[in-house]
Amino acid sequence: MSAQIVPGAERKLKNRISIQMSISNSLTMAYRTLLLIRRTPQQLFDVTIQPILFTLMFSFLFGGAISGSVAGYLPIIIPGILAQTAITASMGTGVQLREDMDKGVFYRFKSMPIARMATLAGPLLADIVRYSIATGLTLVMGYILGFRWVSTDGLLLAGFLSVFAAWCLSWVFALLGVVMKSAQAVQGISAAILFPLSFLSGAFVPTKTLPSWLQDFVNVNPLTYVVSAVRQLFTQGTVGTDFWLSLAGSIAIVLVFAPLTLRAYMRKA
Amino acid sequence: MMQQGVQGQERQQRALAIEAHGLVKVFGDNRAVDGVDLSIPTGSIYALLGPNGAGKTTIINMLTTLLKPSGGSAKIFGHDVAKETQIVRQLISVTGQSAAVDERLSATENLTIFGMLLGLSKSQASKRAAELLVEFGLEEAAKRTLEKFSGGMRRRLDLASSLIIQAPLIFLDEPTTGLDPRTRVQMWESIRRMVASGSTILLTTQYLDEADQLADRIAVIDHGRVVAEGTPRELKAAVGKATLNLSLADEKEAPEAARIAEDVLRVKTSRPEANLVTAPMSDPDSVTDLLVALRNAKIRLATVSVQEPTLDEVFIALTGDGKDAQAGGAKA
Ligand SMILES: Nc1ncnc2c1ncn2[C@@H]1O[C@H](COP(=O)(O)OP(=O)(O)OP(=O)(O)O)[C@@H](O)[C@H]1O
Ligand SMILES: [Mg+2]
Numbered sequence: 001m002s003a004q005i006v007p008g009a010e011r012k013l014k015n016r017i018s019i020q021m022s023i024s025n026s027l028t029m030a031y032r033t034l035l036l037i038r039r040t041p042q043q044l045f046d047v048t049i050q051p052i053l054f055t056l057m058f059s060f061l062f063g064g065a066i067s068g069s070v071a072g073y074l075p076i077i078i079p080g081i082l083a084q085t086a087i088t089a090s091m092g093t094g095v096q097l098r099e100d101m102d103k104g105v106f107y108r109f110k111s112m113p114i115a116r117m118a119t120l121a122g123p124l125l126a127d128i129v130r131y132s133i134a135t136g137l138t139l140v141m142g143y144i145l146g147f148r149w150v151s152t153d154g155l156l157l158a159g160f161l162s163v164f165a166a167w168c169l170s171w172v173f174a175l176l177g178v179v180m181k182s183a184q185a186v187q188g189i190s191a192a193i194l195f196p197l198s199f200l201s202g203a204f205v206p207t208k209t210l211p212s213w214l215q216d217f218v219n220v221n222p223l224t225y226v227v228s229a230v231r232q233l234f235t236q237g238t239v240g241t242d243f244w245l246s247l248a249g250s251i252a253i254v255l256v257f258a259p260l261t262l263r264a265y266m267r268k269a
Numbered sequence: 270m271m272q273q274g275v276q277g278q279e280r281q282q283r284a285l286a287i288e289a290h291g292l293v294k295v296f297g298d299n300r301a302v303d304g305v306d307l308s309i310p311t312g313s314i315y316a317l318l319g320p321n322g323a324g325k326t327t328i329i330n331m332l333t334t335l336l337k338p339s340g341g342s343a344k345i346f347g348h349d350v351a352k353e354t355q356i357v358r359q360l361i362s363v364t365g366q367s368a369a370v371d372e373r374l375s376a377t378e379n380l381t382i383f384g385m386l387l388g389l390s391k392s393q394a395s396k397r398a399a400e401l402l403v404e405f406g407l408e409e410a411a412k413r414t415l416e417k418f419s420g421g422m423r424r425r426l427d428l429a430s431s432l433i434i435q436a437p438l439i440f441l442d443e444p445t446t447g448l449d450p451r452t453r454v455q456m457w458e459s460i461r462r463m464v465a466s467g468s469t470i471l472l473t474t475q476y477l478d479e480a481d482q483l484a485d486r487i488a489v490i491d492h493g494r495v496v497a498e499g500t501p502r503e504l505k506a507a508v509g510k511a512t513l514n515l516s517l518a519d520e521k522e523a524p525e526a527a528r529i530a531e532d533v534l535r536v537k538t539s540r541p542e543a544n545l546v547t548a549p550m551s552d553p554d555s556v557t558d559l560l561v562a563l564r565n566a567k568i569r570l571a572t573v574s575v576q577e578p579t580l581d582e583v584f585i586a587l588t589g590d591g592k593d594a595q596a597g598g599a600k601a
Pocket of ligand 2: 325326327366442
């Protein structure tokens with residue numbers, strides 16, 4: 001005679017998932033995302049190849065033309081590439097979320113007694129690792145080329161701001177990932193958002209020479225503030241208005257997009 | 270004593286594992302599930318049988334909270350599938366028709382993650398994963414990613430994933446499709462073991478012998494409706510009678526044997542082969558009389574056998590003429 005399980009009719013159960021369980025579920029899903037990254041390292045291309053390649057390419061390509069020398073250009077370009085790789089990485093979050101949600105394993109997740117939002121929160125949490133890799137590699141490349149910062153505090157805060165802004169922005173791409181039909185579509189739309197955002201931000205060139213209508217766009221582009229804040233942290237080691245503005249802007253993005261994304265996700269799930 | 274008996278009966282009535290009333294699912298203008306009632310007692314094995322596209326998977330998806338019903342209601346151990354979704358999910362486990370495991374991870378990683386999601390600690394989860402891999406004969410492939418798994422291995426891992434914690438109600442959508450005969454028999458054993466330890470099983474299958482062997486009751490589904498319901502025996506009895514086969518040692522005696530059989534059993538016989546006489550059999554007792562009569566007439570038999578109607582015949586009789594059934598349904 002085998003051991004008997006507790007009969008279904010006699011179990012006392014709650015019709016909601018506790019907060020502890022939601023957190024534990026999200027951490028498990030984050031762990032799963034990290035395993036997936038380890039199994040398919042090509043997922044890390046955007047956060048490894050790109051920072052290395054872009055730092056080299058932009059420094060030598062534009063260095064002479066814009067600042068007279070590579071060394072002189074580094075203080076402009078490194079903060080720019082930092083911001084750009086961070087948001088490219090956050091775009092990857094949306095694409096991968098879409099791909100993941102189409103996999104058969106989601107059929108099982110949906111029928112399990114787990115917090116719905118964990119399947120969303122887990123990957124977003126795990127991707128902080130990707131943003132950190134992107135940020136770290138860009139800084140290492142910059143250092144090799146001769147880029148120097150004035151204080152360690154400034155460096156750490158700049159790194160934090162890049163990663164945090166990327167994480168906040170990833171909610172926008174996560175929303176795209178949830179509502180769009182295919183990973184390709186997410187990729188396409190995300191790229192269309194990404195390019196103007198990163199190039200018209202003062203990330204690569206000083207914006208003073210731009211025509212005024214473009215300058216207007218640059219001035220409303222949240223990335224402009226992240227780039228200037230990071231630049232200030234590197235060159236002066238101080239926290240200025242731009243820092244607080246970009247922090248507030250990033251938080252505002254999460255406050256708007258996280259509920260939208262969650263709602264769209266729940267409706268689908 | 271009497272009173273207790275009545276109370277016991279009442280408790281059993283309340284202990285329905287699944288109770289569905291008028292379940293409907295409409296996709297566009299396709300009524301995939303069209304008013305299904307089910308009541309499945311706790312501790313039984315219940316099979317849904319039906320041709321492709323009958324609506325079996327859609328019924329399971331509604332009962333497992335994966336799809337919202339367009340109409341009707343269903344309860345799992347008394348909990349509404351639409352309103353108490355999280356309670357229902359804690360009472361069930363589902364093995365879908367196609368594998369719901371992560372191709373890009375290893376078998377161990379898959380099982381460990383599912384275990385952790387169900388509330389096990391990481392070490393408990395990996396211990397349970399190791400046990401299940403042994404039980405399902407996958408321990409050698411444990412570390413490989415599933416991309417290199419055969420279809421049957423993937424299926425076994427899928428089933429193992431549903432058994433990390435034994436749920437009171439287990440849904441199995443075509444659990445043995447694609448398994449080799451030996452693994453299929455192992456699967457049947459696992460199913461019986463789970464029922465013995467208190468679970469209720471709802472399964473679908475394309476193999477009628479499987480339903481016959483396993484299921485306590487069967488619902489035959491066609492065009493989203495239950496067209497017949499009962500024990501395998503009842504279903505077979507409804508469709509046809511058993512057949513008595515008399516195979517004669519000497520085929521020259523066959524006409525005489527047929528005459529005696531018609532006399533004794535009062536039925537029409539037929540002779541599909543020269544030495545074979547077959548007769549529909551309604552009353553097993555009369556067979557004894559027939560055998561005595563044959564011996565008295567000195568007719569020697571090579572073999573005697575009784576052929577039960579198969580579920581295949583039931584299935585074809587009930588769902589065979591698909592087009593007509595649909596037209597009839599539309600008119601009704
Ligand atoms: N998501 C969906 N959207 C639209 N139609 C669907 C959907 N899922 C199922 N259907 C339709 O509903 C009907 C029933 O499908 P279902 O998968 O439930 O059949 P089934 O009995 O499980 O068949 P099989 O034996 O092939 O697994 C089919 O006509 C199918 O095309
Ligand atoms: Mg099906």
